Amino acid sequence: IPNTTYTKLSFNSEFYDTDNAFASNKFTVPSGQGGKYFFSFASAISNIADGNEFSALIYKNNSNIDYSKVQNYSVENNKSVWVNNTFPMLLSASDYIEVFVYHNYGSSRDLRIENTFFQGFKVSS
Secondary structure, X not given: OOOOOOEEOOOOOOOOOOOXXXXXXXXXXXXXXXXXXXXXXXXXXXXXXXXXXXXXXXXXXXXXXXXXXXXXXXXXOOEEEEEEEEEEEEEOOOOEEEXXXXXXXXXXXOEXXXXXXXXXXXXXX
């Protein structure tokens, strides 16, 4: 993840995708499937100095959803930092959801892949 750049997360596997709605690292509401959805995500980054930021943001239709921005600060130098959030959302057919991350410490950093996920499901119409 480059320093001071909002970077779209790439996911290399998926467990269930009954409507083939997840492609190109984004979830797109299938035709006729608008309704209430519930999403959650988490990510972590290692070796970030005290006071530096690591954030994860949810985008809907290429726009940041402000209330979904989460930030965390390390409590000690060179420790891992986690961010996570859950939220319900009313979506229409063809709306799409993506996850971006950001950090402001030094050079590029690797995410802790074992602590990074994005999931969602439809709650009702």
